Amino acid sequence: MENYRSLRHLVLPLGRLNVVTGANGSGKSSLYRALRLLADSSRNGSVAALAREGGLASTLWAGPEVIGGAVRRGERPLQGTVRKNPVSLRLGFSGDTFGYAMDLGLPAPGDSVFALDPLIKVEASWSGPVLRPAALLAQRHGQVVQVRERGGQWYRAHTGLQPFDSMLSEVSDPQRAPDLLDLREQMRSWRFYDHVRTDSGAPARVPQVGTRTPVMSADGSDVAAALETIAEIGDHTALGRAVERGFPGCRLEIAIEGGRFQVGLRQPGMLRPLLAPELSDGTLRYLLWCAALLTPRPPELLVLNEPETSLHPDLLEALADLIAVAAGRTQIVVVTHAPRLVEALAKDPDHGVLELYKDHGETRLRDQLPLEEPLWHWPKR
Structure with a gap:
């Protein structure tokens, strides 16, 4: 994620079961919302979701474009910098099979009365964990979507895509773009539980x-x-x-x-x-949670936001066991600030704990050194 709220630049490694934790205000909710925005793109809903949050201008990273080493060491005060790059909110993910990324920007002033709607500038999908030219499956620049066919040739699948429409929802050719359909269905299977009322x-x-x-x-x-x-x-x-x-x-x-x-x-x-x-x-x-986690139809990804709410501390170990059982059938992200739940889930060394913290307003991953960040490339505008 880049430039979404406090997520100025964040690349997270995800395993089978991922526990996202951190202090209040560390960026856990922003991470959860970013995952939902990615899922919304498969249903053509990310632009509308951002508009409901006040538009792209309200959700963009509000700090300087660059935070230098002298600022992080406390040698210089934090101050604004001259913007060198275009305004951009970027979200993406990748796995063993597919990767996908989108880049959203601001509309030109006066173009439309729908000024809160961001524009989708670029989208790309590829095979494997890292974006490379040879791995590209589909790419969108402006109104044009190109899809790589089986023989390796590029085919123009769409030439009039609206800037608020995603190629995931608008390109649906099972013969010439089957990989794009597979990616869309994979993302549409992602499941989120947050405001379950009791x-x-x-x-x-x-x-x-x-x-x-x-x-x-x-x-x-x-x-x-x-x-x-x-x-x-x-x-x-x-x-x-x-x-x-x-x-x-x-x-x-x-x-x-x-x-x-x-x-x-x-x-x-x-x-x-x-x-x-x-x-x-x-x-x-x-x-x-029993009903959600033991579903007979597990999704590709299941995301739980603060599942510990209203639970007695003595129930958290039982919940951890339940989550661990479900992780045997689906990938899970648990966003929580309950230390006892984190401790119970962390007993298994295969369960990854991702602790977020704030550094000069920016959400960062605890103990992640620059060279330890997973390899990632954004599609170019």
């Missing part, structure tokens, strides 16, 4: 019409159907173990009446299960 009026506390639900909705309204789906066609053993781990001696029961499903938890000494309206916020939230 208050007294939360949708998860209200009986809902039950249908087979392999993927719980973002608001958790269909949690009962999602849990029942796991029990029928998913890993019901892991579900039972997670409930027992979180609430020893308890058993999950889904109450069904007139086709409507409701979460219930049978506790020792109770003659009937406690239903969703009676459950504490922490108990209901833990069951929501």
